[in-house]
Amino acid sequence: MGLKSVWLVVVFLFLGVAVAKNVNRLNVWPMPKWVSRGHNRVYMSLDFQLVTDGSKYIDGSEILKDGFTRMLDVVKVAHVVDGDISSVDKSHIIKGIHVLIFSPDDQLQYGVAESYKLLVPSPEMPDYVHLEAQTVYGALHGLQTFSQLCHFNFTTRLIEVHMVPWTIIDQPRFSYRGLLIDTSRHYQPVPMIKKVIDSMAYAKLNVLHWHILWDGAYSVSERYTFSDAAEIVSYAQRRGINVLAELDVPGHALSWGHGYPSLWPSKDCQQPLDVSNEFTFKVIDGILSDFSKVFKFKFVHLGGDEVNTSCWTRTPHIKKW
Numbered sequence: 001m002g003l004k005s006v007w008l009v010v011v012f013l014f015l016g017v018a019v020a021k022n023v024n025r026l027n028v029w030p031m032p033k034w035v036s037r038g039h040n041r042v043y044m045s046l047d048f049q050l051v052t053d054g055s056k057y058i059d060g061s062e063i064l065k066d067g068f069t070r071m072l073d074v075v076k077v078a079h080v081v082d083g084d085i086s087s088v089d090k091s092h093i094i095k096g097i098h099v100l101i102f103s104p105d106d107q108l109q110y111g112v113a114e115s116y117k118l119l120v121p122s123p124e125m126p127d128y129v130h131l132e133a134q135t136v137y138g139a140l141h142g143l144q145t146f147s148q149l150c151h152f153n154f155t156t157r158l159i160e161v162h163m164v165p166w167t168i169i170d171q172p173r174f175s176y177r178g179l180l181i182d183t184s185r186h187y188q189p190v191p192m193i194k195k196v197i198d199s200m201a202y203a204k205l206n207v208l209h210w211h212i213l214w215d216g217a218y219s220v221s222e223r224y225t226f227s228d229a230a231e232i233v234s235y236a237q238r239r240g241i242n243v244l245a246e247l248d249v250p251g252h253a254l255s256w257g258h259g260y261p262s263l264w265p266s267k268d269c270q271q272p273l274d275v276s277n278e279f280t281f282k283v284i285d286g287i288l289s290d291f292s293k294v295f296k297f298k299f300v301h302l303g304g305d306e307v308n309t310s311c312w313t314r315t316p317h318i319k320k321w
């Protein structure tokens with residue numbers, strides 16, 4: 001990505017769960033497809049539980065369990081939730097969330113079902129929230145939405161959900177909802193990339209477009225290893241986010257020629273890559289084959305921007321080719 005996107009890292013500052021001054025406003029982001037709500041208030045039990053009875057999804061890799069724990073962290077922020085729950089009428093206490101997932105599969109691929117339905121409280125089990133989804137990734141979005149309905153009340157020192165009963169039926173309008181980071185121009189350490197992924201999950205984005213290779217803005221201490229990349233892919237996947245790796249060719253690959261001068265059209269004309277040379281394709285093939293060991297998404301991005309072909313027309317052997 002060239003001039004059109006000078007490196008961009010959007011870090012959403014997560015501002016905690018704001019205490020709504022005006023609870024009449026709908027503070028859910030992004031706007032769900034369908035919402036209805038009431039006028040009552042319920043309180044979250046101090047030992048809010050995750051229940052999955054009837055789910056086809058086993059959660060062997062604990063994607064749901066971790067999502068639930070993160071949801072609680074987001075809801076509580078740093079508050080000490082120590083209100084006197086025993087003074088609350090039992091019929092207004094929500095003991096937990098019942099999550100029903102219909103698919104046993106947690107393959108995260110392009111187009112995976114991300115819809116969910118959230119009922120607070122559940123009509124059948126009024127002391128639970130009901131969340132149902134086709135896949136665990138839809139359920140993660142539902143947990144995200146639920147976290148936005150909850151807020152800490154500084155007077156009662158309890159977590160409350162206002163305007164119940166809520167019915168939210170939601171599904172994304174776009175199957176690809178990406179954010180681009182360009183660590184090839186501006187190195188970001190792995191923990192920072194993880195924070196970007198966290199913030200993407202809050203906003204229900206699902207593709208991290210990671211521009212990794214460019215003209216080589218790396219120093220020895222500022223590069224990613226295979227295991228860094230694998231860690232990022234796994235961290236993202238557990239949050240329902242695919243990683244789209246970008247390898248920018250045939251322009252912006254000037255630096256490659258320092259290691260392999262035959263990738264340059266000539267010593268004096270160094271980019272774009274020499275397309276007449278079979279070796280160029282071997283190198284690209286090798287990189288893509290390495291990519292495929294780590295990046296599981298069905299797409300990769302090959303850049304293709306800002307290709308100035310004057311070296312191709314000016315270099316005799318390429319011109320001839």
Ligand SMILES: *[C@@H]1O[C@H](CO)[C@@H](O)[C@H](O)[C@H]1NC(C)=O
Pocket residue numbers: 019020153154155156
């Ligand atoms: C907190 O709880 C008190 C007591 O129930 C209530 O009067 C007040 O409206 C609540 N505050 C918010 C911001 O919900």
Ligand SMILES: *[C@@H]1O[C@H](CO)[C@@H](O)[C@H](O)[C@H]1NC(C)=O
Pocket residue numbers: 308309310311
């Ligand atoms: C393309 O590169 C040549 C030299 O390699 C330069 O003279 C020319 O200005 C470049 N064209 C553009 C549009 O940048």
